[in-house]
Amino acid sequence: MLKITGGKVYDPKNNVDGAVKDICIDDDGRIVATVDGNARTIDASGMMVFPGGVDVHTHVAGGALNFARGLVPENQRAARKFIHTPERRTGIGGMTPTTFATGYLYAGMGWTTVNEAAVPILSAKHTHEELHDIPIVDKATLLLMANNEIVLDLMEAGETERARHVVAWMIWASKVYGVKAVNPGGVAAWKWGKNASTLHEPIEGYQNVTAAKIIAGLAQIIDDLGMPHPLHLHQNNLGVPGNVTTTLETMKVLEGHRAHLAHLQFHAYGGHDWGSMKSEAATIAEAFNRNTNLTCDAGAVLFGDAVTITADGPWQHLLYELTGRKWGNLDVENETGCGIVPYVYSDRHLVNAVQWAVGLELLLLIKDPWRVFLTTDHPNGGCFWRYPEILQLLMDVEFRKEQIKRLPPEAQNRIVLADIDRQYTLSDVAIITSAGPARALGLAQKGHLGAGADADITIYPEKPDGQGVLFSYPRYVLKRGQVVVEEGEVRTVTEGHEFVTRPAYDETIEEYIRPLFQKVYTMSFENYPTEIERLRHPDVTACK
Amino acid sequence: MTGTSEAGVNMERRGVRIVDTFAEAFDMRAARVLITANSLGWAKTGAQTMTGFATSVIGCKVEAGIEAELAPEHTPDGRPGISVLLFGFDADGLSHRLLERIGQTILTCPTTACFDGLPGAAERVNVGGQLRHFGDKFQASKSLDGHRYWRIPVMDGEFLIEEKFGVQKAIGGGNFLILGRDQDAALAAAEAAVEAMRKVRGVILPFPGGMVRAGSKVGAKNYKKLTASTNDAYCPTLRGRSGVKSELPDNVNAVLEIVVDGLDRAAIETSMRAGIEAACRPGVVEITAGNYGGKLGKHHFRLHALMATA
């Protein structure tokens, strides 16, 4: 039993905005209304108490990450080293942290739940093994679905009912939490060396299936299955100047459905080529504000080194051609693929400067903080352990304007950021880093400090650190009621839980899948699904 | 230019009167270029072509000449070579002249290579780094021991040139005049002076054969716009002419001037002393020097001070 006393509590879900109140935690690691006098106390006077951070879109585990780690040994040499201690395992930080280090880094900055945004069914076992090795934080996962050829073939044949059962079977077979769509149809087309740059033309190899049909079809299936998190969509034409039109069209396609638009920053560009590229964040924000069926995460960019890792094969190839340096490309048979390109965002580069501004513009122009969440699409836009830098830019308009002045003058003509005076409040911060993503993920026990919530709590000093950045160094981080981090040091290493969704489906669908599988896959059907036993602490939600 | 004969201490050397006056010389900037080739002959051909038409900064933009022959042991690449000195008003101008002259006369001369001869000079100008473009991107650079060189592909193989050349403060316009009984005597004395002066390092004699037969004065008396004109005070045929105040003693019928540029005061003093000493011979009446009253150039070389120590 534990009581946190004297701190200023920021719990937007329960309408607490800085009031000094006690937070009580029971022995099961849940927040309760009261505890008896024997409870241990943490004195949080002069500090701020937040619900632990929830990262709604990140890439931290699995085949693509591991391939990336191998592609950049020079990054590993330069990265922060975690030397083992009796409590802590070894690890390497940097842009593609190893598993143990990932947990220490997230927990060290007060984030307690992460959503691994890209899992192929074929290598789901690998992802779960790596997720298990990430200590402390709880995990959710998203299954790559929008280029799955068994599903696309069913959509082509108009077999929507069967498609729903197949998708549900695949979700349970992979032991994931939600569904991800990446460049719908485009990654399938990439297997032919092509892409899907329009929403309404048939995908390469198909007559009827279009990107729009995949998007609408999957969104419908997910709503029909009653999944807690809506379709999580990495739209077509990521990163392409002028993709504002694709994004607006996609929003139209999604009307009537729930959906989450991933890393929206990469989808808010105007212009028609790299030379004329500019921000269209204002247009996107305006449309987004109207489309209340949607949530999004920022996918903001920070200047410095990054490693781009996505399933968007054609985009990654284009980026490789722009940089002329390293490129890795993996094919996942029948399902998806991935591309990896190390990249540096430079504040001298016109396009990068615009990208930097667009992420912030979206965060500031989207009115409802419950619908826009803090991410960098780690490690694509920047490393997750730099989130506090973004919070500083959102909260301090003077500091933000100083940074804008350092951009190349031509970039300043392409953005609207300098005209925005809004500053994020601490409550806004609690929403975009925790309460909002928890709600969007459908995790009712996360993102708040009311009774019944998991006691995932981060306690920050009220004043910024030496570099003026607030939120960098929590005084305490609690995970399910245990103090895991104290004054920047990992004290106790716990094991996190994995959230899994079990949608309903007709068991006989396996008779359809099995022969098809045997025909087109190189592995044997029995080896394909991930057994529940592979997950050490699964937290299964049955839907409907 | 007026020569000033002052009443005062008399000095003579082997019957030749040394006038108690001074040469007035100016601040300049200098560069030294080392040209090597397969043979001394080809290095000399390149050097002579490079230093042609370089008698005066006024008309030629640069003053240049051969400083010395270099034995193979004393050149960077161990081949025979020539060192050339160039003098101009400033480093920027010099860098243009180096580029023009090396580009047109050394780059084009068979078997040559070209190196900086002032490695200690703090100011550096980029010559090889400009000339490299002639290589049309087929050139390559090499760095060795803190020096960077460019290898430019040419028809006879490769032209090797150092990237940066040093520029240092220098002095231009050291001079003395040889007043002879007749043209032959004046010429013989001037030739002897030049031969002695060419043995001194750190100096060049930019004019033809090292001497000037048409010494000039600033401006003109009878043409408004002329910047320089014949030094009528030292022209023998103008003695007695109205409007001319001649500086020539009665028995002088020909005058030749030696002009010397040098890297520093000591070099000019050494060379002037050697030259004047050699010029004091039969047929020479007087040695004097040219100045502007001491108001234009800050380097003064008093002839008596120079020869007193000889």
Add this chain to the structure above:
Amino acid sequence: MITLTLKEQPVVPLESEVLSPDVMASLSNAAIRALPVYLGKTQCRVEDFFTVDGEASDELEIRGDAKQVKWIGRGMSRGRINVVGNAGMHTGAYMKGGSIEVSGNVSDWLGGEMSDGFIRVGGNAGGQIGAAYRGSRGGMRNGTIIIGGTAGLEVGMRMKRGTIVVGGLVRDFAGLEMKGGTIVLLGGAELRTGAWMNRGTIISLAPIPLLPSFMYAATYNPSFLRLYAKHLGTLGITIPYDPKDGGYQRYTGDTSIPGRGEILVWKPHAS
């Protein structure tokens, strides 16, 4: 001078980046003895493996068969290390200045990514001399490495500048992906010299097998080679240059990139 004499042969390689003038120049004898060295995952002390004489000097002498001692002189910027015996992997890696002399042999990665300084090895060396570590965009950025004996694979891989001279035969891929600088092969090489070469110069005094992507250009006596000959002469190394003795066959490559590098092979006049 500080003298470190190996008294105990480590069972697995010893990670010893503390063996550097930068580390020891201001330390007392006791402090030197207490410096950490890593035997696998166990942290030990210098004195567990070396007897230490002297203190507070930027001249180090290491005596013994230190072929299992890694990272000698790592990142050093000054002073001198003299190894009387052999040295292990990564000797002089990331070096910025000063000098290292080894009387015996060294292992792989000598002078890896060094940015300046001087290394001379009397015996044989391993592979990846002055090379880029895996994934890095460039190898040594300057400096001089001289090997008396043979060398292994990928000598000077991705080097940017500087000079490597090898007395004996080198193995495959000398000058792999070279970006600049000069490699002098006094004793020839095995296969694929200059593969993926972008820029730089490889000089071989003996005929070597060349990739088909290297194109013969001309036989000549380049001026710059005389500068090199003079420079190497001061280091006790002789290379021919006189037209009376022969000429260099220039091969341009690696044209598969297309690279602007060159391999110069000495061809003496028929004797």
